[in-house]
Amino acid sequence: MSDNFYRSKEFKEMLQQYEAVRSKGSFPFMDADDLTDIAEYYFYHGRTQESLETIDKTIDMFPGSLHPLAFRARYAILVNGNAQEAFAYAHQINDKGDLDYFYTIAEILIADGKVTEAEKYLEEKEAEVDEDDLEDYYLDVATLFADYSCIKQTKFWLAKSTDxxxxxxxxxxxxxxxxxxxxxxxxxxxxxxxxxxxxxxxxxxxxxxxxxxxxxxxxxxxxxxxxxxxxxxxxxxxxxxxxxxxxxxxxxxxxKYYQRFKKLQPLNEAGDMGIATVYMAQNERKKAIEALTSAEQLCPPQSINHMEILRQKFNLLSSDGKYAEALQCLEKIKNSQGATQSELYVMRGFLFLKQNQVGAAMRYFGQALSSAGVGHDQVTMLVAYAAYECGYIRYAREQYLKIVDHVDKGSWSGGWAFITLCDHELGDRRAFLADLKHTVELDPEAASSFLSTLFPQELSATDYYTYALQHPQMGTMPYEELKD
Structure with missing residues (x-):
């Protein structure tokens, strides 16, 4: 539903009418689609209980009606992460030839990670679409795939459209x-x-x-x-x-804005993830862990955010010395198949390195690299980052130097910026200036992302090198490594 619709006079009058009847303890007899619009409005504005009360009553009043059941199916898969529940609602829809029914089934499949099945289903249903509706079908399907960042499929369906x-x-x-x-x-x-x-x-x-x-x-x-x-x-x-x-x-x-988002979308994990990011930046680890725990509880297991939450939580627990809890978090990652075996080895190595058990850490890092296969460069990068986070700056720099030319030409950026950051913390001004110059010329965006805390906030990345030349103290104060 368009945001403009919720601001329209028509919708505002309909909502006012609905809420006037509800305030008297009754439920208004309105069109099923209008009631669904109201339920969607409530959900959009974080009023989840009112949304579900409205939609469930609507389903009772209009059994088999398409849009109320489609809304409930989407809620089941997107909020509860329950594909079985979502299909149970969708299969109650009477009009299984409606385009919105096709979209509902396809979205459940996509959200459940079954993109190929969704493709096949929508291609089969194309034959059932009236010729007058085909343009809408092509654009709607392309939009559906775009909403899930399935760009290959988006391009395929958009290419069918002549509009x-x-x-x-x-x-x-x-x-x-x-x-x-x-x-x-x-x-x-x-x-x-x-x-x-x-x-x-x-x-x-x-x-x-x-x-x-x-x-x-x-x-x-x-x-x-x-x-x-x-x-x-x-x-x-x-x-x-x-x-x-x-x-x-x-x-x-x-x-303030993350908390405002959380109020608007209390069931969306993104608010707590953002709050955790702020607390991490402020070195408020306990609060960050609490926010990530809340995010974990809200996040559907199949969401890409789920693994990111667990990884961040693992890193924080490790950094906070809560090694037993960190290990439990690592087991969750393993059981959810959210990481490759090589990545799991890196995380175990990180956990040992945090405890200054260098020998054990290096054994796990070695196992990670030997088992990486075609992902060797990526695993080397993860090892470098893990070592950096534990204060082993020189080792981190040495590892990244092995792959930096591959990385910066591939799908990752920021390799030279990371190395420059290591130079700075090692107090190697000569290397710092040389690598900073290279970084700024190669990738000023990565330079800004990795190095912005070293320079005045208002300074453009393209001016970092000149600034460093003019400030001879930069890159001369070595980081006190745990082990050089």
Missing amino acids: TDSLDYKELQGRIAMEQGDFRRSEHIFNHLIDEDPYANGYWNQLASLQFAQHHLQASIESSDFSLAIDPDDFDAVLNKANGLVQLGNYDEAL
Whole structure:
């Protein structure tokens, strides 16, 4: 449902009518689709209990009705992470020839990690779609896959559409360009879309995400502010602004926006993940662990966020000396098959290195590297990061030097920036200046990401080298390593 619809006079009057009847203890007899719109509005604004009460009563009143059951199915898979429950609701839908039924089944499959099955299902259903509805079908299916970052499938279905002048088509082009790293084209598309419809929150939010990906943080925050001016409760805009603020080091303000997001979306783990990020930056480990524990409880097991939460929690528990709890967290990662065997070896090595058991750590790092196969470079990078986090800076630098040329030409960036950071902490000014110059020339965005804390906040990454030359103390104070 479009954000604009919730701001319309029509919807506001309908909501007012509904709430007036509910305030008297009754339930209004309204159209099933209207009641579903109200339930979606409540959910969108974090009023989950009211949303479920509304939709469950609607399903009782209109058994077999498409949209109430589709909403309940999506809630089951996206919030509860329960595909079986989601299918149980979907299969109650009477009209199994409706396009929205097709989309519901496909989304359950995609959210459950069965993208190939969803592709096959939607290709089979294409033959059942009326010719007049095919354009809508192509764009809707492309949008569905785009929502889950399935860009290969998005491109496939978008290529079927001939409605190239529609805003939906252009938006998908912008999203594809962004996912493929063609930021300039994507930004051009979304700026054009904003010119066409300046009150569309979604376009501003996409632009903010795009600007954030390019580390244009102030511009991203400004785009989020435009979105929030249109709708102060737009949770995507709230989250985007929080992410921008935390990257700028404005932690207190970022925390306020993450808490605001959590209030708007109490069942979304992203709020607690952001709060944990702030507390980690402020070295408030206990609070960060508490926030990650809350995020873990909210996050569906099949979500990509689930493993990220467990990994961060493992790192924090290890750093806080809570090794038994960290080991329990590692077992969860292993049981969820959220990491390769090589990655598990690296994490075990990290745990031992945190306890200064160097021999055991090096054995696990060796096992990680010997079992990595084609992922050898990536595992070497993980070993380097693990060693760095434990204070073994020289070893970390040596490991990364083995792969940096491969890494920076491949799918990862920031190798030389990481090495420059190691130079700085080792107090090797000569290497620091040489590698800083190389980093800034090669990848100024990575330089900003890795090295921004070493320089004034307002300084552009392209000026880092000149600044370092003018400040002879930079790169001369060695980090007190646990073991050099």
